[in-house]
Amino acid sequence: MMLVLFTMPFRFGLATMHAGSNVRRALVGSELPETEAKGRIYARNLEVPAGGGVGTARALACAYGEFASGGRKLGVREETLRELMAPPVPPACGFRDECFKLESRFSLGFTKPGPQHRFGHAGSFGAPGTGGSFGFADPPNQLGFGYVPNRMIMRLIDPRGEALRQATYASIGLTDPYGEN
Numbered sequence: 001m002m003l004v005l006f007t008m009p010f011r012f013g014l015a016t017m018h019a020g021s022n023v024r025r026a027l028v029g030s031e032l033p034e035t036e037a038k039g040r041i042y043a044r045n046l047e048v049p050a051g052g053g054v055g056t057a058r059a060l061a062c063a064y065g066e067f068a069s070g071g072r073k074l075g076v077r078e079e080t081l082r083e084l085m086a087p088p089v090p091p092a093c094g095f096r097d098e099c100f101k102l103e104s105r106f107s108l109g110f111t112k113p114g115p116q117h118r119f120g121h122a123g124s125f126g127a128p129g130t131g132g133s134f135g136f137a138d139p140p141n142q143l144g145f146g147y148v149p150n151r152m153i154m155r156l157i158d159p160r161g162e163a164l165r166q167a168t169y170a171s172i173g174l175t176d177p178y179g180e181n
Contacts, residue, residue, distance in 0.1 A: 057146040060135035064126065065144025067137035085123035085139055088112040111136075117157065119165060120145070132158025141174065 015021040066073050071081055088095075088107040095103045095114065105112040110125035119126065119136055120143070126136025131152030136145050145168060147161040169175065 055148075057133075057135075057148040060133075060146025060148065061144045062146075063144065064135050064137040064146060067125075068139045068142050068144045070139075081139065084108055084110065084125050084137075087122070088114075132161055134158070134161050141169075141172065143168070143172070 067076065067081070067084070070076070070078075084107065086107065088105040095105050103114055103116045105114040105117070107125065111117065111127055113119050113122060113124055119134070120138035121140040123140050124136050124138040126134060126145070128134045129148075131149055132155065133148045134145075135147070137143075138145070145165060147158070147164055149158060149160060153160070
């Protein structure tokens with residue numbers, strides 16, 4: 001466990017050790033011992049719409065590829081796609097994520113690229129997953145990307161997935177998909 005803490009942002013690592021922190025409660029849960037929990041619902045038995053998804057990298061890339069090419073098969077309206085591609089609007093307290101202790105940008109429930117999490121074109125949107133998996137749509141480049149590792153890693157950004165993203169963009173002639181070159 002201690003080695004894993006050195007791969008995370010420092011403040012996030014400290015928060016995982018504090019029993020009352022949001023991140024600790026999110027990771028460990030706040031379940032009561034069985035003797036005190038009669039008639040209660042355990043967190044692990046609840047369905048989590050944004051978590052627990054199962055699929056292949058190909059399926060992930062296919063779904064995001066549909067978004068990236070206009071979303072017609074999914075019935076996504078053009079104005080919805082424009083909103084998904086728009087820059088994120090900062091919340092009242094800014095983009096700082098109080099669990100991860102770093103800047104996180106979201107729009108309509110999707111992760112957006114930013115200075116601390118660069119992926120795709122500025123109009124891209126996607127979602128990270130447990131253990132380093134990541135999928136996103138890059139509509140300006142008509143690209144859907146899906147990465148699902150066969151071995152979990154305890155880092156916010158998986159260097160294997162990052163290398164694959166860079167190779168994917170290089171294969172279509174883009175060295176800086178964020179649009180700064």
